[in-house]
Amino acid sequence: MKKWWHEAIGYQIYPKSFQDTNGDGIGDLRGIIQHLDDLVDLGINVLWLSPINQSPMVDHGYDISDYYQVDPVFGSNEDLQELIQQADSRGIKILLDLVINHTSDQHPWFQEALSDPTGPAAQRYIIRHGQDGPPNNWRSIFGGSAWTRIPETDLYYLHLFTKNQPDLNWENPTLRQELYGMVRYWLDQGLGGFRIDAISHIKKDWQYENMPPDSDGLVNGFEYFRNVAGIEAFLDELAENTFRLYDSFTIAEMDDIQQERLAEFIGDQGYFSTVFDFFHTKFYIRQERYAKDPLGFVEELKEELFQRQAYVADQGFMTNFIENHDKIRSPGKFIPKAYINEYSKRLLAVCYFFLRGIPVIYQGQEIGMEDYPKESIHDYLDLATHNMYQEFLDKGMSAEDALFWVNLECRENSRTPMQWDATEQAGFTTGEPWFAVNPNYLEISYAQQRKGNSLLAFYKKVVALRKNEQYRETWIYGQLIPQFEEVKGCIAYTRESEAQRLWVIANCTPQEMRLPLSAPRVVLLNNYEQLDQGTELRLRPGQAIVLEEER
Numbered sequence: 045m046k047k048w049w050h051e052a053i054g055y056q057i058y059p060k061s062f063q064d065t066n067g068d069g070i071g072d073l074r075g076i077i078q079h080l081d082d083l084v085d086l087g088i089n090v091l092w093l094s095p096i097n098q099s100p101m102v103d104h105g106y107d108i109s110d111y112y113q114v115d116p117v118f119g120s121n122e123d124l125q126e127l128i129q130q131a132d133s134r135g136i137k138i139l140l141d142l143v144i145n146h147t148s149d150q151h152p153w154f155q156e157a158l159s160d161p162t163g164p165a166a167q168r169y170i171i172r173h174g175q176d177g178p179p180n181n182w183r184s185i186f187g188g189s190a191w192t193r194i195p196e197t198d199l200y201y202l203h204l205f206t207k208n209q210p211d212l213n214w215e216n217p218t219l220r221q222e223l224y225g226m227v228r229y230w231l232d233q234g235l236g237g238f239r240i241d242a243i244s245h246i247k248k249d250w251q252y253e254n255m256p257p258d259s260d261g262l263v264n265g266f267e268y269f270r271n272v273a274g275i276e277a278f279l280d281e282l283a284e285n286t287f288r289l290y291d292s293f294t295i296a297e298m299d300d301i302q303q304e305r306l307a308e309f310i311g312d313q314g315y316f317s318t319v320f321d322f323f324h325t326k327f328y329i330r331q332e333r334y335a336k337d338p339l340g341f342v343e344e345l346k347e348e349l350f351q352r353q354a355y356v357a358d359q360g361f362m363t364n365f366i367e368n369h370d371k372i373r374s375p376g377k378f379i380p381k382a383y384i385n386e387y388s389k390r391l392l393a394v395c396y397f398f399l400r401g402i403p404v405i406y407q408g409q410e411i412g413m414e415d416y417p418k419e420s421i422h423d424y425l426d427l428a429t430h431n432m433y434q435e436f437l438d439k440g441m442s443a444e445d446a447l448f449w450v451n452l453e454c455r456e457n458s459r460t461p462m463q464w465d466a467t468e469q470a471g472f473t474t475g476e477p478w479f480a481v482n483p484n485y486l487e488i489s490y491a492q493q494r495k496g497n498s499l500l501a502f503y504k505k506v507v508a509l510r511k512n513e514q515y516r517e518t519w520i521y522g523q524l525i526p527q528f529e530e531v532k533g534c535i536a537y538t539r540e541s542e543a544q545r546l547w548v549i550a551n552c553t554p555q556e557m558r559l560p561l562s563a564p565r566v567v568l569l570n571n572y573e574q575l576d577q578g579t580e581l582r583l584r585p586g587q588a589i590v591l592e593e594e595r
């Protein structure tokens with residue numbers, strides 16, 4: 045069945061880092077409103093905002109203390125209303141971030157629970173008796189024990205993330221209804237839907253006691269708190285009471301769904317519209333490995349990519365992305381250092397944007413923003429990043445090495461402020477930014493790329509081609525067939541419908557590549573000026589193209 049959101053082309057905003065308008069150094073809703081025309085220009089039609097609800101910001105908004113209020117740092121509920129309307133009038137639907145696995149410890153619900161931890165209000169959270177220590181030895185996803193003791197008791201509350209993010213007790217039917225009511229409240233404001241945070245963790249398996257621990261005495265208990273059997277009932281009830289009533293678009297953060305059960309989650313009657321395809325998040329190009337085995341990385345990535353595309357195909361749509369607020373920037377992630385440039389950044393765009401699924405761009409990706417390594421661990425602000433550093437030290441790494449790895453992998457890399465122009469603080473703020481601007485803003489900025497043959501201009505072409513009336517149906521519903529799979533370093537596929545066959549071909553090697561594709565084809569997109577087509581196709585190093593086969 046066709047849905048409106050099949051045509052979605054998404055853009056993610058990390059509000060703290062997008063655009064500040066009042067000089068407090070923190071991005072805000074007015075800043076987003078100010079740039080709506082830029083987003084229209086880019087061509088996107090769905091805008092996902094990382095959380096903007098009231099929050100103590102321990103996890104930059106992923107710790108909500110009032111679901112009904114916009115945090116004053118971002119503006120007011122009226123500003124949000126205006127943003128929704130202004131976006132709507134430009135054909136853009138807003139998705140808010142729905143964080144309902146946990147709240148902030150400052151949420152009145154949790155404060156109430158603390159004051160009477162065995163009373164009825166405390167049933168909203170997961171509180172258990174300990175015996176000489178926490179109830180079990182689960183490690184939090186962000187490091188350390190997943191349990192924190194409630195002062196002056198032998199009771200502990202569970203938090204899969206930081207201790208300031210207590211997990212909600214989804215077994216409690218009253219709590220679930222409270223959450224559904226809140227979701228409907230927001231959908232009534234005219235939202236397109238939600239990106240749904242950490243939703244695979246809402247069901248816990250309580251048979252679990254202690255497991256044999258690692259050297260720190262803790263253990264990763266994922267099988268007991270990620271996508272646990274029984275979660276289906278919660279998800280279905282959530283969808284039934286909220287999303288399905290509004291025909292809304294939902295993208296769930298859920299990456300471990302069994303292949304054969306995907307339709308249950310993202311099929312026509314699924315719990316969500318789609319889920320992010322996280323398959324590539326474990327891939328990082330490593331200089332040492334690259335030196336020894338230059339194409340091994342591309343080959344592994346390609347294999348998994350095509351496997352994934354094949355088994356998702358009949359079951360629904362996944363959401364394709366190469367950057368988000370939890371990962372490093374894509375150039376540093378996928379491209380060998382020596383080859384990070386305008387061409388290779390364009391190649392990345394070509395490779396993922398025409399896959400089957402919903403494409404999403406992360407703020408700054410369209411101008412090629414890069415990671416900004418820090419000279420001191422103190423320049424990082426994120427708790428998970430600091431915990432990562434500490435874990436490296438605990439494993440015996442030197443401080444220098446630990447910082448090296450943090451710089452290479454930590455999620456804060458992608459949270460530096462958006463680089464708008466070449467004025468001070470990259471035009472992000474007139475004050476002191478909450479997180480340092482990457483000094484390369486003099487070379488990489490939006491203003492500079494507004495004109496000419498820039499990466500931004502290329503992204504606009506990519507989006508326009510994805511939306512082009514003539515090809516749109518094939519991009520959305522057409523089959524994906526891998527091509528030239530045996531050619532090392534080549535990522536190529538066709539998208540096919542009865543009427544059309546479109547080729548996407550990328551030469552991910554630093555050499556010229558020759559492919560046996562003889563008949564001339566119409567060039568729809570090219571990251572170089574020229575294309576050598578003759579009896580065979582000759583691709584330059586890092587060349588990526590989209591062709592239409594004349595039938």
Ligand code: GLC
Pocket residue numbers: 103106107143205241242297369370
């Ligand atoms: C998700 C978010 C991440 C956050 C975590 C806890 O993984 O993407 O940024 O820290 O959930 O809410």
Ligand code: CA
Pocket residue numbers: 064065066067068069070071072117
């Ligand atoms: Ca501000």
